[in-house]
Amino acid sequence: MSLSSSKSSVDDRTRLAHALGFSEYPTNSTAEPYLNYILKQYAGSQTIEDYIELFIEVLEHSRPGAVAKGAPAAPTVQTLIEKFASTGFRDVFADTVVGDPRRKEHVEDTVMCIIGTWTTMLSSFQHKNRSRRVVAAYSLFADATTTQARPSTSQSTTTSASPSVPVLPYDNSVAGLVAGSGLLPGGQWDYRSNVDSDATVRMIALMLSASNSPHRNSLQNLLSPSSAQALPCKSSPYALLEDLNTQESQSVRATRLNAFTLNVLSAVDISWTPNVSRHMLLTKVGGRIVLELFSLPCAFDAITSPAVGIPVELTQEIEESYAVLFNAWSKAPLHARLGAVIGLRKVCWCWSCSAYRYRQRCIAACKTRALASTRRKKHTASELHQSEFDPALEALMTSQSMSDWTPDDFPTLWPRIARLEQHLQTSRPWSLSVLFRDRRDTMQFWTFLFATLVVFLTIVQVMLGIAQVVGSFI
Template sequence: MLGLWSLLRNYFIPQTLPFRYLESISASEETTLTLPSLLKNSKLLPSPKTASTTPTLIPTSLPATSSSQAIHSSLVESLAISPTHLNAYTLSTYAQTPILWTSNISRHLLLSQHEGKPFLEVFALPCVLSGRSPDSLEKIGLSSALCYEIRDSYSLLFNPDGGDGEGFVHQRWGALRWWSLSLTRLSRPKEKKDQEKEEEEGSFMKYATIHWICPCRSCSSFRLLRREISSLKNNVHHGTTANVVPWEPAHFGFDPMVEELARKKVASTGGGGWSQTRFPHLWERIVKCDRHLREARPWSFWVLFRDRRDTLQFWTFLFGSLILILTMMQVALGIAQVVGAF
């Protein structure tokens, strides 16, 4: 109980309503309240009720008539968001919103700002949610439905395509994968070849070649996950605070379950993507992340070339670049002809 309560500190900086409530309880020295009642009254954890009180994001002449649809701008708006559109890779690439790991369970999928830059906070210790019965979670005020939502969100964030990695580009690069695998076998001792043959065919063949250079969304998400896992491990072994909330302890440990949950296929987590029926507690934060991604504009030349969400912008930029290149070539040929005439 004390361990869970310690994970709920520093919900907002500066202090907001939840912390003012906790301070009032502390000042009154009231000890009759239980931990579940404290969690419920402090409103630290996300709740499905927030959707019924959240104002409409986009003004419309057709407001939602149902409390379950109050967060939407129209009755015809979909109650689901595709994970291929909203994931950690698209947020970091198109919206310049990197992952910020936190040990505060109440800040999972919270879009926050630090030093004027947006970050997406992700819970770094999902192991505390496993191996517990729903009754034991209810006793400490933590909903079992919220625990399932947090666990399912990792695969949608870091593995939106299911992790099969067998698209058109991957199939055409099969020869390169086989060649890299053969070189690796030649460089290893003979006694280890048989033991690691299956591992090489499974992991090395899949990740050590095409996934490091392929520009597709699946491989890009894989590289992002590897960088985030590496940053968490470096935080543990070297004491760095990269991608960790500044006001939290520098060493809260690396949880291997983060990588395990992130590598799960979407189908194995129940199917579907981001939806209000599947993520009722986190839906308000998911919608805010989606709105933040839709309002983001390209911030570099490479992002402008990769961003194909706005087809008009992409094709205008592409044809404009081709016209500029052809114009420069024409000018260069004209100068060469003039110089050659003398």
């Protein structure tokens, strides 16, 4: 790579950082992992410079109050797709001609992937299984709340109101599409999903993609909060509560519900994801239950901008959740401090030391995942070593835990926290070692302990009896 091209690449990277809202970059390198993540999504036939320019163009178009040709333009996703489909952008879409259906499909895929990368919700914006998760979810939840019947202005009582006109997903701004989808923590989907929700979304998306409009409307009515036939949720986040009015009195101790206890007592693994909407979401992967956690907190300054619309309160809750999950025993026990010289904490079997070792393993796993890129086509050797691991993540995981889990401190994440508590409470010990460490059911623990002692004493008694009989013949 020549010196001029290398300098140009650095300048483009700086321009991208400034467009995202990181005005102090590169002096302040906080956004480095986020920028690495964005640039590693580049896998097209265009140059990396064209990709960055296209990314910046999408950012500029999506800003509230965007202006096109001197006239205010509604910064909707649809207008952006139509703009690139008709005029193109440099040579990015040169493989198809204007008016070709493949041109619009190419533009839509590219624009949605860029928006998904920018909002840290890429997997929700990608086209999988004949649909995009964000579009399918918006069609389910937003239409029921954004459509309004137009009342008739006629004085005649025989004239009926005109039918409601739904707002299509792409007729929204980026912020409107994200908010209307209900995929963010505390959104509509949290109250209608369970561990198998991903399969449910795929099934519903296929139904919504069908051309049969009556079926689509009936499905939306079925899932509407006001419908008396709303689908039951066997894993409702409030299943632990007998009455929603008692929610305010609920509190879960951090030492009871954290990443370590979920792993040891419920066999829940940690899965790091760059999708902010899936933070603290229980999912099933390969027959195992995993807890998805957001891996790029350095992106919060970008995704809380008005153009994206992710609430600042949500990002604050996510930041605080890392300490509660991974540093529930924030103060090292006395034996760990006294044995620091000999590394006692690396072998001690107590809950605090075991949780400490588990946190270190999770950090190492996140670093390993960040170094591996699934889309390394056409990347230069200098780009491949750049890690997506966010140092801010490790700082948050090791910070002081300020509180337990309560609806007051975590109002947005509370549905997912309640689901985690429910999963922990209903899971059964899955190994002998877990039986000895499980304190959730004290009767079960003491019963098993005394039964073990009885069996041990019985074996000792039998062996002594055998030894006595053998000794009588000697």
